[in-house]
Amino acid sequence: MNTKSTINYQEIAKELNGIETTTNSDRLTKLSLDYYHFSPILTEQLQNKRGELAAFPTTEAEVLKIALICVKYKIPLTVRGAGTGNYGQCIPLEGGIILDTSKMNQIQWLKPGIACVQPGVKMAAFDKQARKIGWELRIAPSTYRTATIGGFIGGGSVGMGSVNYGQISDRGNLRRVRLVTLEETPQVLELEGDRVQKVLHAYGTTGIITELEIPLAPAYPWQEIIVTFDDFMTAASFGQALSDSHGIVKKLVSIHASPIPSYFPALKNYIPQGKHCALLMVSEYDITPFQDLVQEYQGEITYSKTAAEAAKGTSLLEFTWNHTTLHARSVDNKLTYLQTFYFTLERLEKLYQQRGDEIMIHLEFLRAGDKAVPAGLQLIRFTTGERLNEIIRDRESQGAFIANPHVYTIEDGGNKQVDPQKVAFKQQVDPYGLLNPGKMRGFRE
Amino acid sequence: MNTKSTINYQEIAKELNGIETTTNSDRLTKLSLDYYHFSPILTEQLQNKRGELAAFPTTEAEVLKIALICVKYKIPLTVRGAGTGNYGQCIPLEGGIILDTSKMNQIQWLKPGIACVQPGVKMAAFDKQARKIGWELRIAPSTYRTATIGGFIGGGSVGMGSVNYGQISDRGNLRRVRLVTLEETPQVLELEGDRVQKVLHAYGTTGIITELEIPLAPAYPWQEIIVTFDDFMTAASFGQALSDSHGIVKKLVSIHASPIPSYFPALKNYIPQGKHCALLMVSEYDITPFQDLVQEYQGEITYSKTAAEAAKGTSLLEFTWNHTTLHARSVDNKLTYLQTFYFTLERLEKLYQQRGDEIMIHLEFLRAGDKAVPAGLQLIRFTTGERLNEIIRDRESQGAFIANPHVYTIEDGGNKQVDPQKVAFKQQVDPYGLLNPGKMRGFRE
Ligand SMILES: Cc1cc2nc3c(=O)[nH]c(=O)nc-3n(C[C@H](O)[C@H](O)[C@H](O)COP(=O)(O)OP(=O)(O)OC[C@H]3O[C@@H](n4cnc5c(N)ncnc54)[C@H](O)[C@@H]3O)c2cc1C
Ligand SMILES: Cc1cc2nc3c(=O)[nH]c(=O)nc-3n(C[C@H](O)[C@H](O)[C@H](O)COP(=O)(O)OP(=O)(O)OC[C@H]3O[C@@H](n4cnc5c(N)ncnc54)[C@H](O)[C@@H]3O)c2cc1C
Incomplete structure (x- = not known):
């Protein structure tokens, strides 16, 4: 992986032409941090971490383009939804590019019982549309108004609705994902059924989710x-x-x-x-x-x-x-x-x-x-x-x-142990370890 | 209570004028029995029991009129829905009048989440209407196509949907009932909330249900x-x-x-x-x-x-x-x-x-x-x-x-014990013990 000094991010921004980017340091500070400050321990460890360029793709094709450049120059890439996580999930430990999904906010389709969305769709905004046809999200966190669906799948777990549907990792609560890999030649993969577990609560270490199919619950007043x-x-x-x-x-x-x-x-x-x-x-x-x-x-x-x-x-x-x-x-x-x-x-x-x-x-x-x-x-x-x-x-x-919410690796928090399935999948889709480096302990061990 | 010999049911039929009745013995045989024959024990005990007149009211006013006459002449009254019960619940042990609810089959109103029906509404027929607005019954027995909602509340307990909503006796699964009493002067009562327990699975011994408010479930394919x-x-x-x-x-x-x-x-x-x-x-x-x-x-x-x-x-x-x-x-x-x-x-x-x-x-x-x-x-x-x-x-x-489905009293079956609340309520609404006599053991003990 490249360290900060060797990359000229102005040049990278040029190569990303057509995609909105920023290297403004105030904006980068905002886009690098989340609610890690709920933990005095994480505060000490993470407060100075910063990304060096943020990109705002709107389509899967643009995500692929960013992935390609990250692999080409071995630049770390950290995905960010709304940045409301509270374990520093989207804080880039090793700098690099922040891929902000907030412009990927289209609902692809919405049917009774099930919907397909881009990752940056905000949950409350989604429900506003879904409720028009009598449905709503099964589970949503208390950051419902601001958080993204992709971020919830990537870094969340429970919320309102969990008294009925359990956790997002319970079988059936996520149906299908498309994701962009950071392989030598980045590609788009689709995971369905139980295989979606590989990206659930993986902090964006196992691919960039570009589309999600999610089951809905009947909407009640x-x-x-x-x-x-x-x-x-x-x-x-x-x-x-x-x-x-x-x-x-x-x-x-x-x-x-x-x-x-x-x-x-x-x-x-x-x-x-x-x-x-x-x-x-x-x-x-x-x-x-x-x-x-x-x-x-x-x-x-x-x-x-x-x-x-x-x-x-x-x-x-x-x-x-x-x-x-x-x-x-x-x-x-x-x-x-x-x-x-x-x-x-x-x-x-x-x-x-x-x-x-x-x-x-x-x-x-x-x-x-x-x-x-x-x-x-x-x-x-x-x-x-x-x-x-x-x-x-x-x-x-x-x-x-x-x-434990005072640790920033997947394994030391809720999962408690290295998940060999996730680690093996990461080895496949991110052989250079560029995706949110440092967050999956099992990968480097 | 009057015994068979002393009542002239032709005269009673006349007094009930305006209400459809029958004393045809083939029809009475049909209208007196249910699926008690699943039990060889009940078969011996119940096969010869018959009502002496069947009445087919269409409104609560007609039910009141029948109640009045039963009290006047101390005639036993047994309510019958579709007669699909399997403990002889609607078999009249002491003859008398069979009140058949099949003509009380109007849906009073139907709204998202909740509906109000007459007791003789059949369950599958109800769901056909409810599904038009996206709802259906929470729980229904396998006799769904033929059984009535009043009969299910009066004599049933569980069915499809119970894996989600439990039993009909679980709090919330029945909201309100109107019922006609057999007091000295019969009247209409309304029970709401937990008080509906007094008529739930009471085999029609604690009043004639004339209207029910039932909660619905979202309809799925x-x-x-x-x-x-x-x-x-x-x-x-x-x-x-x-x-x-x-x-x-x-x-x-x-x-x-x-x-x-x-x-x-x-x-x-x-x-x-x-x-x-x-x-x-x-x-x-x-x-x-x-x-x-x-x-x-x-x-x-x-x-x-x-x-x-x-x-x-x-x-x-x-x-x-x-x-x-x-x-x-x-x-x-x-x-x-x-x-x-x-x-x-x-x-x-x-x-x-x-x-x-x-x-x-x-x-x-x-x-x-x-x-x-x-x-x-x-x-x-x-x-x-x-x-x-x-x-x-x-x-x-x-x-x-x-x-135990081989007994015909409420207490010896699922309930296992005399329910003092139900017995006390029966003493109030049916002081002469005319309603489905012999089915509530606690009443005569
Ligand atoms: C006050 C407060 C209340 C909260 N309440 C809850 C709660 O009730 N339940 C709960 O589960 N959480 C809760 N959280 C945590 C967090 O808000 C939620 O998990 C939220 O859903 C995260 O969404 P986000 O868009 O902010 O994700 P982010 O914080 O931006 O990202 C979360 C993780 O997902 C990854 N990620 C984001 N997008 C993608 C993508 N497209 N592909 C791959 N990986 C991606 C990121 O890299 C990061 O690791 C709370 C946090 C706060 C501060
Ligand atoms: C093959 C078969 C399958 C069955 N499956 C199930 C099942 O899955 N779950 C289940 O719970 N039961 C089941 N049963 C029993 C029965 O079919 C159901 O409980 C059904 O709902 C009864 O409805 P009904 O209209 O036939 O009632 P009826 O048999 O006519 O009456 C049942 C009882 O309720 C009383 N009653 C009826 N209407 C009123 C009223 N308006 N006011 C007061 N009391 C009234 C009657 O007096 C009687 O005691 C089954 C029976 C059979 C034969």
Whole structure:
């Protein structure tokens, strides 16, 4: 691979003629970074990393042209969607070209149950179109308004809808991808069925996705609701019960232990101090049985907006998943987080009791394996990296699963181990190791 | 209550003027019986029971008029939908009037997500209308083509769709009912929310349902598929895996151990002798990931029809749930059945190994509690009532749950115990015990 010094990026820009590019350093700074700063550890490691040229292709042909030049000069290439990842997924560790997909934002076709899109299509914008024919995305992150579909497949995993459809890696949640390789002679490949796993959550290390076929969910009008509780474990049990209520259609079940709601000033009129709360999306058609469930758990509904009303303001979605961390950090930037699967309420209760002052528990329910399980993003009052690792090891020893968001390689985060299938595929499609170098640990080992 | 001798039903027919009635004995025989004959035990007990007059109201006002007369003369009243129940639910034990709902077959309104119907609306006919606006019933029995919605709520429990929505008794699967009471002065009541439980699976002992509000499911084009397997437990594990695949939308997961498929002559070209099979309904949009799952379990797809193709012939639905028993009995009428929840594959495997020649295992997957579980209707080679009870006790002692279909009271079947809420409600709405007398054991005890 070439190092920074030997490449003249002005010349490269010329060779890319017809494709929009920039070498403006302010823009490159913006286009090089993501939400890595949620982690004090990643902040230290990544804050100075920069790409040297950004390109904005609009078609697969232009992507191929960029790929060709990267191979020719052995220039690192890092794909960027909206740059909302939070593990530095799209931060170029070794400089080179940033391929920004934001101009590849066409919906190729849209049918009942399934759609085909370019990678830079933003999720909320997509749903606006899909809803016209009665469908919507199955799963979307809380960065729904800004994030791209390609970025979600490349770097995301879960979100609203996961209580029904699980994770994007669950079989069936991605159907087909086209991707451009960085082989000696770059080419376009198509992967279908289970083979799409090779690019899922691969941080763009196994090819540049140029088109995706994604399954859809029937669109419901989602009522947005806040329910408050006196007791945290009652709130958590309510979340489990709602997730398990097959007769009540829902999309989001997010539970917040006090004092987390105090980090949501916009919601302060709805969540009295000291209360625990559930932030929910439930089908408008199912509100009656939902109210019976709330009553059974002695919750209080303090906020309830129809889908039409909710569309006028900020969605409750933007207080859930990793947006909880965002709001908490905007009040107290000493806070960081850990992505944690508790799996059972029993384990959750034990860990809740051990939390001390250092930890605040925030749950998101999602389907995993044969059940809906409590997982979530607990907030941690950061002191040192050692202490953070100590917490991780302790939780793991008690049977929780932690997808560590304070590391930037695929394997050290959620995947936990080198995926030989992905590594072998990378060897095939990126023999020079130019794609987002340094992010797939298994490749260089 | 009056006994047969003292009432002149010709006079009653006159008093009911304006309402269609019959006292023709052939018609009364037909209108008095159901599929109780699946059980050799119920056959002995119930075959001679007859109503003495059948009435065919078309409106709630007419139902009220009939109720008034039943109370005036203390005449037993048994409601009948299509009479496809199989525990003698609508067989009048003490004669009297049969109130047949088949002329109360209007859809009152139909909106996205929810509909309001008269009780005599047939399920397949309803879906034909609902599908025009993109919706369908959440759950429907294999008697879908002929059975009524009121009869399903009054006497049914599960069916296609249960793998997604569970049982009709799960909160949210019935929203509101109107019913006519048999109080001193009969009246119309409305029950909403959890209070509908008082009429659910109550065999018409707690009021005559005159209107129901039911939630709907988004309609998919359902591909009908047969997959064959060499090994039964592989077929069962495949059924569990499909039920747990959140990324694959399905409606029916029905597994049949050899030699059950030999009772399906219509399917003999698709299921080679000795093979075990899965009869399935899967969303047409999800066939690709479905095929990957089949491959993982080394199944073979031998039959696959699109929804449009399937609509031209007999649906695979009509080989599943209790239709399996129907087909088996039409070949060998010594066969009967037991409704069994295995809950786990481990327990299923143990019971499968113990089956001997007497039992053939047929599974239906449905959501129950926090999971999709294997349940089903095992076929039993009937010898004596004692032996049948021995099998039941043995299975129960191994942790299976049996809803005994060889008894005609609510409590001795699936419910297992007297439901004090239902009994109290019956005391209120039917103080003279005229509604389907003898079916609610808790009422007279
Ligand atoms: C406040 C906040 C909340 C969040 N909530 C969630 C959440 O609920 N669920 C969740 O899963 N994530 C969440 N995230 C992470 C992130 O927002 C999502 O995963 C989002 O979908 C990423 O999309 P993006 O367009 O921003 O991708 P980017 O960050 O631009 O890219 C993500 C990764 O995908 C790769 N990539 C992008 N496009 C392509 C392509 N065309 N081909 C190949 N690789 C590509 C990139 O190289 C990078 O490695 C959150 C982040 C923040 C800051
Ligand atoms: C071959 C076969 C397959 C079957 N498969 C299934 C299955 O998959 N799932 C399942 O759950 N059942 C199944 N059944 C049982 C039965 O077919 C269903 O439960 C069906 O929905 C009953 O509807 P019906 O209109 O025939 O009701 P009926 O048999 O006429 O009535 C059922 C009960 O409900 C009461 N009732 C009817 N209408 C009213 C009313 N308006 N108000 C109050 N009470 C009322 C009756 O008094 C009776 O007690 C099956 C039966 C057979 C013979």
